[in-house]
Amino acid sequence: MCPAPGSAAWEAGDPRLPLHSRLRDAVSARIASGEWTPERPLPAETALAEHYGVALGTMRRVLGDLVDQGLLERKQGAGTFVRRAQFDASLFRFFRYGDPEAGAPESRILTARHAALPPEAAQPLGVGGGSEALFLHRLRLREGQPLLVEDIWLPLPRFAALGEMPSDDLGDLLYPAYERHCGVVVASAEEVLTIGAADAAEARVLHCGQGEPLVVVERTARTHDGTPVEWRRSRGRAADFRYRIDIR
Amino acid sequence: MCPAPGSAAWEAGDPRLPLHSRLRDAVSARIASGEWTPERPLPAETALAEHYGVALGTMRRVLGDLVDQGLLERKQGAGTFVRRAQFDASLFRFFRYGDPEAGAPESRILTARHAALPPEAAQPLGVGGGSEALFLHRLRLREGQPLLVEDIWLPLPRFAALGEMPSDDLGDLLYPAYERHCGVVVASAEEVLTIGAADAAEARVLHCGQGEPLVVVERTARTHDGTPVEWRRSRGRAADFRYRIDIR
DNA sequence: AAGTGGTCTAGACCACTCC
DNA sequence: GAGTGGTCTAGACCACTTC
DSSP: OOOOTTTOTTOOSOTTSOHHHHHHHHHHHHHHTTOSOTTSOOOOHHHHHHHHTOOHHHHHHHHHHHHHTTSEEEETTTEEEEOOOOOTTGGGGGBOOSOTTSSOOEEEEEEEEEEEOOHHHHHHHTSOTTOEEEEEEEEEEETTEEEEEEEEEEETTTTHHHHTSOGGGGOSOHHHHIIIIIOOOOOEEEEEEEEEEOOHHHHHHHTOOTTOEEEEEEEEEEOTTOOEEEEEEEEEEGGGBOEEEEEO | OOOOTTTOTTOOSOTTSOHHHHHHHHHHHHHHTTOSOTTSOOOOHHHHHHHHTOOHHHHHHHHHHHHHTTSEEEETTTEEEEOOOOOTTGGGGGBOOSOTTSSOOEEEEEEEEEEEOOHHHHHHHTSOTTOEEEEEEEEEEETTEEEEEEEEEEETTTTHHHHTSOGGGGOSOHHHHIIIIIOOOOOEEEEEEEEEEOOHHHHHHHTOOTTOEEEEEEEEEEOTTOOEEEEEEEEEEGGGBOEEEEEO
């Protein structure tokens, strides 16, 4: 505890880098390691500052940067917490359909089985093609109207527990289920949007015409330490697509 | 100068609000007023802190917030500057076409004339439909390939000077021309993406099939004080569309 | 060399949450 | 009431840009 300046293990990397920068990497690594869970607060700012042997202001800057980065959240009076991802429903940012405020979207799992990873999923997941995986085929609806079809690939054996349960127990949101049953906390994701056309199966389940344009969202989801744990491809009618951006 | 605490004009708004918050609004208003230009730096942090009668740390926090907000930029050793917008070419974020690094996109103005504002342009511009405006119809290309067609509406009389010049003098980027010839500095914008289909004219100029899906980007551009000054609708082939987002 | 923003420290007091 | 993060101050020293 309370290491002498210039000698502690956390002071890795180029020592010419600013203190707050190296300290941020150190704290970031502890978050990634899972040492702290979203349930309980981190040690207080004063305690962390003392532990690392830096001024309170410096510690506050480091934590503030990690808040901006989306890794932490602060609750005044309560403490600083590791942030839990909550973008399972974020695909709906891209679509106008019904009232955006009108209740949570529903989820209906059409298929759940073991299968070999196709190349397009194996590559972003960083494993060899043909590896065993859990495959989910899912329909998402709002107010009873089909909005999105999703193919979801989850590498085994990490997600084995999920395949052994009845799909009704998964609920509308998958990421909480990953955490509950497999100990996997999704922390960040990358999404790529492109435009495609509906094939016969997609047209049937989305209630649209074959060949009609679709918006295709491919998502790679990662844990705090950057390991990819899920790859999914979601498709929805392009006619419903609407995305708003502010530029400064 | 150096007002007594609690009495200065800039200390507007709810006095229960934090100092840095009220101060940020005050500095933000001075930026919007055009008091400072991107050419020359703002007064130094120490000078501003003294002028407002706050600690240097508080002033630095205010300026830092405005940097995060995109209004200012800092250059170590040189000073703090009002940020100049640079997203005239930002539509190309949405499209994959040729080498993204391969030179700047070209611009070819097909039409430039005075016309009455259509309702879809009049509303975001906050003026009555049918008002007189300058209308530009423009084609944007990369490596000789047509990529985007744009309809651009500029309210008069603000942009009168632009209509009186040969369109060749405008150059590839419009926003610098707005600033140079009309004194209009674009500072922020809102973009809405939807999917449409190519009509006959669009198909001809974009070299695509009629009815082929297009990505439609509608942009409202604003000055520092939030006044809308330009509305444009850009269309490009959906097949070229690709957009990547990181979520945390 | 002078002036700018960048880093870091040390401490005071306040507002809020939780028990 | 105890403990947490939020605000604000005051000052030292460093790195960089500009002339």
